[in-house]
Amino acid sequence: MTTTTLDTTATRLPRLDWPFLIAAILGTGLLVALVALDGHPASAALVILGFALGVAFLKAEFSFTAAWRRFLVNGEAGGLLAALLLIAVAALVIVPVAALVPRFGGAIAPIGPSLVIGAFVFGIGMQLANGCGSGTLYTAGGGSGRMLIALALFIVGSFIGSLHLPAFLALGGVDPILASTYFGPWGGLAVTLASIATVALVIALVARARRADLMPRPLIVIGAIAIGALSIGVFLAGRHPWSVTFGFTVWGAKLAALAGVDFSGAEFWQWPGPKRALAQSILSDTSSLTDLGMILGAMAAAAASKPFARTYWPPARSLFAAALGGLLMGWGARIGFGCNIGAFVGGVASGSLHGWVWFAAALAGCAIGIRLRPLFGLSRE
Amino acid sequence: MRVVYALVLIAALAGVIADHLLSPASARAVSPGDFPGACAPCGAPCPSAQKK
Numbered sequence: 001m002t003t004t005t006l007d008t009t010a011t012r013l014p015r016l017d018w019p020f021l022i023a024a025i026l027g028t029g030l031l032v033a034l035v036a037l038d039g040h041p042a043s044a045a046l047v048i049l050g051f052a053l054g055v056a057f058l059k060a061e062f063s064f065t066a067a068w069r070r071f072l073v074n075g076e077a078g079g080l081l082a083a084l085l086l087i088a089v090a091a092l093v094i095v096p097v098a099a100l101v102p103r104f105g106g107a108i109a110p111i112g113p114s115l116v117i118g119a120f121v122f123g124i125g126m127q128l129a130n131g132c133g134s135g136t137l138y139t140a141g142g143g144s145g146r147m148l149i150a151l152a153l154f155i156v157g158s159f160i161g162s163l164h165l166p167a168f169l170a171l172g173g174v175d176p177i178l179a180s181t182y183f184g185p186w187g188g189l190a191v192t193l194a195s196i197a198t199v200a201l202v203i204a205l206v207a208r209a210r211r212a213d214l215m216p217r218p219l220i221v222i223g224a225i226a227i228g229a230l231s232i233g234v235f236l237a238g239r240h241p242w243s244v245t246f247g248f249t250v251w252g253a254k255l256a257a258l259a260g261v262d263f264s265g266a267e268f269w270q271w272p273g274p275k276r277a278l279a280q281s282i283l284s285d286t287s288s289l290t291d292l293g294m295i296l297g298a299m300a301a302a303a304a305s306k307p308f309a310r311t312y313w314p315p316a317r318s319l320f321a322a323a324l325g326g327l328l329m330g331w332g333a334r335i336g337f338g339c340n341i342g343a344f345v346g347g348v349a350s351g352s353l354h355g356w357v358w359f360a361a362a363l364a365g366c367a368i369g370i371r372l373r374p375l376f377g378l379s380r381e
Numbered sequence: 382m383r384v385v386y387a388l389v390l391i392a393a394l395a396g397v398i399a400d401h402l403l404s405p406a407s408a409r410a411v412s413p414g415d416f417p418g419a420c421a422p423c424g425a426p427c428p429s430a431q432k433k
C-alpha cells in the first residue's frame with residue numbers, strides 16, 4: 001500500500017522542475033543584464049560560461065574528489081586521467097597566449113610552505129566535504145543541501161584564511177616557476193604537455209600494478225574535453241585562467257564587513273587586488289562571475305531533469321563533515337593559492353610548477369581525509 | 382530542503398543586486414592577479430618582493 005502510494009506520488013512529480021528552472025534562468029539573465037547594462041560584455045560572457053560549466057559538470061558528473069579517492073583507495077585511474085586530459089586541452093591555448101599576448105596572464109604562485117600546507121589541508125577538507133571547489137559549486141547548485149552547508153563554511157574558511165595568509169607567506173618560498181619563462185611559448189607548451197603525459201603514465205602504471213580500471217568512462221572523457229574548452233573560453237574572456245575560490249573570499253569579507261567585523265588592519269586586504277575587490281561590486285570580480293553562473297547553471301541542469309532538491313537532509317554526522325570539510329577547504333585554498341581549479345587546473349595549464357606541487361600536497365591530504373571519512377559515517381570508497 | 386533553497390536563492394540574488402547597485406564597478410572585471418606586483422591569483426606579492 002505504501003509502495004503504491006509512493007509510486008503514484010513519484011509519477012505525479014514533474015520531470016521538469018519549472019519553478020527552479022525558471023528561477024535559475026531568470027537569475028542568470030539578471031546577472032548578464034546587470035553587467036551588460038554597465039557595458040561589460042566580457043563579464044556577461046563569464047557568467048554565461050560559468051552557467052555552461054555548471055551544466056557540463058552536472059551532466060558529466062565530473063568529480064575530482066571521487067576520482068582522487070578511487071585512485072588512492074582502489075588504484076582506479078579513469079577519473080584522474082580525465083582530469084589530466086582537461087588540463088591538457090586548456091594548456092593548448094593558455095600557455096602560448098599567456099606568454100605571447102599582452103594583458104593575458106597565466107595562473108602563477110610562489111612555491112613554499114604556504115602552498116604545501118594549504119593544499120594539504122584542502123585535500124583533507126575535500127574528502128570530508130565530498131567535493132572540491134568546482135564540485136562544491138555544482139553540487140550545491142544542483143540541489144544538495146549537504147553541499148550548501150559545505151559552501152557556506154567554504155566561504156567562512158576562505159575569509160579566515162585571508163587573515164592568516166601573510167603570516168604563512170612570511171615562512172618563505174621561491175618566486176613562481178613558469179615553463180614559458182625558460183623554454184618560450186611553444187617550448188613551454190611542449191614541456192607542460194610532456195609533464196602531463198609523464199604524470200598520466202605514472203598514474204596508469206600504478207593502476208596497472210594494482211590491477212584496477214585504467215580507462216575513463218566515455219561520458220567523463222566528453223565532459224573533460226567540454227570543460228577544458230569552456231575553461232579556454234573563461235581564459236579568453238577574463239584574460240587569466242579560471243579560478244573559483246577568490247570569489248568566496250570576497251563574499252566572506254563582504255558579509256563579515258556587513259556583520260561589523262573590523263579587518264581594516266589585515267595585510268591581505270591592503271594588497272591592491274583584494275582591496276579593490278572588496279571596495280567594488282562582486283560583479284567586477286572574474287571568479288565571482290563564473291561562480292555565480294556555475295551555481296545557476298547546475299541548478300538549471302538539475303531542475304531540467306528531475307524534481308529539484310526533493311531529498312531529505314543527511315544525518316547530522318554527515319552534515320558536520322560537510323561543514324568541517326568546507327571550512328578546511330576554504331582556509332586551505334586561501335593559504336595554498338586556490339583549489340583544484342585555480343591552483344591545479346589553472347596552474348598546470350599555465351605551465352606553472354606550483355600546480356604540480358599543489359597536486360602532490362593535496363593528494364597527500366586526500367589520503368588523510370579518506371581515513372577520517374568513517375568517523376563521520378562516510379564510506380572510504 | 383526546497384524551501385531552504387528558495388530562500389537562499391532569493392537572499393543571494395538580492396544581496397548580489399544590492400551590492401552591485403551600491404558599489405562602484407571597474408571598467409571591466411578583473412582578477413587580483415592582474416595587478417602589478419601580484420604573484421598569485423589572490424594578489425599575494427612574490428617572496429622576492431617581500432624580502433626587500
